[in-house]
Amino acid sequence: MSKSNRKTHGRTARVERAGVLHCARVVNEMKHVWRERPISDVGIDGDIEIVEPATETPTGRFLLVQVKARSAVDQDASGNLKFRCTAADLEYWLNVGVPVLLVIVDVEASQAWFKNVHEWFNGDIARRRSRNVVFHPTEDRFDASAADRLLGWAVAESGLYMGPAPQPETLFSNLLAVEHRSDSVFVAPTKVRRWRDANDRLREAGLPPVHDIAWRDGLLWSFRPLDRPPLIHLVEGAMDRLATDELETSHADDDQRLLVRLLGGTLKELHRSDLREDERHRYLYFRATQDLAAWRIKVGQRGGKGREVFGPRLDQETGTRPVYYRHSAVEHQFLLLEEGWFLALNPTYHYTRDGQRPSRFAADYLKGIKKLEGHEAVRSSVRFWADYFRGDVNLFAEPDQRLRFGLLANVDVDHGIDDRSWGKLPQEGPKAEPQAGSLLALHEEAS
Incomplete structure (x- = not known):
């Protein structure tokens, strides 16, 4: 068996396993289960x-536990440790009907620290x-x-632990939260130096081009394994697996840029059947239909006929001759903010003469609309x-582990918004129009 085809149990997996085992050992020493x-x-x-200390009898009262293991932990000047939850984890924990303990484990030092997530975040807007x-x-x-600290937190026999009552508010923005990005990035030696090299190799293997790769310093990177088709055709040596956190928390600008390239390429790969990229203007747009007929798409829970994402615009004289074709498009940018990863969305349009060739009057059409x-x-x-x-939820399909999106704006809408914590929105006049390049306008409406 070649080295590249061997099963591996990487460092990240070992650290995670050590953290869970440490937690289990401590709970046993507590004489709980x-x-x-x-x-x-x-x-x-x-x-x-929870086990009753005096009688050593299991009580049927429970706490849930999430373990976050590290090979080393950072402490501030006062010795405190800080951990930033993902938006997806926090939403899940706060909506579970049982209190959740977050346990941070330093596997090298064999030490751990814990916090009751519900108690820590309850009613504190700044913390959330x-x-x-x-x-x-x-x-x-x-x-x-x-x-003994665990005794008062466990779910009582009389009922479930419930969080604060939700408020029917939804805050929208054009910042789409990244709910999940791959926990691992795969890397291997390569001779690929440009897209033409990669596409030529794949074409020789009878495979279509790919988008979800990046290369740097003689190495190929992807959220997909490189030891199997199609990406195995692009590498020369054994594959290694790294924790994506290493790139995300790196202070090197090159690492941050590499991660942004991987996220952007993965987005294009996931939607390659529908979307094309305008390399000059750096936006994605919906492709033309084969017969150049109008194309509508229904997404989310909205009714009606859906939104037209491609279609002809006919001449005013006859109403039958296509003058140009309009494609829905979006400028996008991945941003790592304090609250996590977001995809900034700036909708626009792409114009073609025949569904393929760009229109010479695209700038005028865009300015007009x-x-x-x-x-x-x-x-x-x-x-x-x-x-x-975000896509449709399919209960029978495994969700893609490379990239998934959550809600617009980083706000826990299930628990409402304290309006006093937000500044006032700019007041618009009756004829005010949005700025085309604005990425950060916020909108609030009742749901």
């Missing part, structure tokens, strides 16, 4: 059943915005001495693209 979950990657690693959990180095130590479209039209377009990239 630890049960590990058989299914991983759903936001919970196990649960703790930042998604940061701060651990005191001594008070939050997760060891046998913390056994931007004058006609108002605030509501821009917001509707942003929501369409957000729904499209």
